[in-house]
Amino acid sequence: MSPTEPRSYCPINLSLEIFGDAWTLLVLRDLMFSGKRHFRELLQSDERISSNILADRLARLVEHGLLTRSGDPTHRQKAIYSLTEKAIQLLPVVVQIGAWGSRWVPDARKLDAAARRFVRQLQEGGPRLWARRMDELRAVHLR
Amino acid sequence: MSPTEPRSYCPINLSLEIFGDAWTLLVLRDLMFSGKRHFRELLQSDERISSNILADRLARLVEHGLLTRSGDPTHRQKAIYSLTEKAIQLLPVVVQIGAWGSRWVPDARKLDAAARRFVRQLQEGGPRLWARRMDELRAVHLR
DNA sequence: CCCAAGCGGTTGTAAAATGCAAGCAGTCAC
DNA sequence: GTGACTGCTTGCATTTTACAACCGCTTGGG
Numbered sequence: 001m002s003p004t005e006p007r008s009y010c011p012i013n014l015s016l017e018i019f020g021d022a023w024t025l026l027v028l029r030d031l032m033f034s035g036k037r038h039f040r041e042l043l044q045s046d047e048r049i050s051s052n053i054l055a056d057r058l059a060r061l062v063e064h065g066l067l068t069r070s071g072d073p074t075h076r077q078k079a080i081y082s083l084t085e086k087a088i089q090l091l092p093v094v095v096q097i098g099a100w101g102s103r104w105v106p107d108a109r110k111l112d113a114a115a116r117r118f119v120r121q122l123q124e125g126g127p128r129l130w131a132r133r134m135d136e137l138r139a140v141h142l143r
Numbered sequence: 144m145s146p147t148e149p150r151s152y153c154p155i156n157l158s159l160e161i162f163g164d165a166w167t168l169l170v171l172r173d174l175m176f177s178g179k180r181h182f183r184e185l186l187q188s189d190e191r192i193s194s195n196i197l198a199d200r201l202a203r204l205v206e207h208g209l210l211t212r213s214g215d216p217t218h219r220q221k222a223i224y225s226l227t228e229k230a231i232q233l234l235p236v237v238v239q240i241g242a243w244g245s246r247w248v249p250d251a252r253k254l255d256a257a258a259r260r261f262v263r264q265l266q267e268g269g270p271r272l273w274a275r276r277m278d279e280l281r282a283v284h285l286r
Numbered sequence: 287c288c289c290a291a292g293c294g295g296t297t298g299t300a301a302a303a304t305g306c307a308a309g310c311a312g313t314c315a316c
Numbered sequence: 317g318t319g320a321c322t323g324c325t326t327g328c329a330t331t332t333t334a335c336a337a338c339c340g341c342t343t344g345g346g
Binding site: 016 | 150151152155163165168169172189190191229233235236239240244245246250255258
């Protein structure tokens, strides 16, 4: 609610105060790569986030200007969450966190084949592919 | 202690289960950029981490293979923490998290001039400079 | 018009993580 | 031997998380 004093003004710390927790980046991941836009869609992640945490994280992300919340014309009480440019700029970070995990965390080998292909493509594509995806997100989420 | 089942096998999630919290990446930041190697040095961060949390994070990082802990020849009970290759490979992620914060979090303007110069150099240097820093870290921390 | 299904959340409560301050045994230089 | 320094540990209050149930409103189908 009230803007609280940051622990320090180090840019790394300032970033982590926004998304340095277990759930926030997973929510952004789903918005970026799974085309999810609604509360109940986001609730269906593999990691089984609980609804109160999701509600809290969405509110924080809106508060920090990474998401906007708007109404769905087709359903009066349906909310649509949209990424802002500020959030879209985090895509390379999210991708590289995934790349690191895929390379260095042994459990990543247990990922199913389809997901693995997806991850590999995203990395072989490199920054140019990320930029393309960012443009796609802009087209869908901004304006 | 006992390896617990991950919430999912998504590489992003696997990464976040290692460093997806408020403190872990700050500890790595200090090891990577401030030349800190000892417990009490790491305790002196701007963010005022408390000693029990620091002890816990160091233990986890060792457990996950991002750090090794060894004795200091000059002082029998002095511990030296060293980055592993697995951790050094996280440097680009750490740098880019800082770059994002520096660009998108308004409070980053309050950073002092010296630190700001450091941040700007690190970004203008780009991947080549990061690679150089990674090599320096390898020289100091490995073998 | 009614009702089941879908919508974005809230609420209550227990368990876990965090933050804070103090303390502790071993080591070292003098 | 003593005073400063080492890497932690302990106890306790506060905060955050996790889990499950529930809620009022909206919508489409019959």
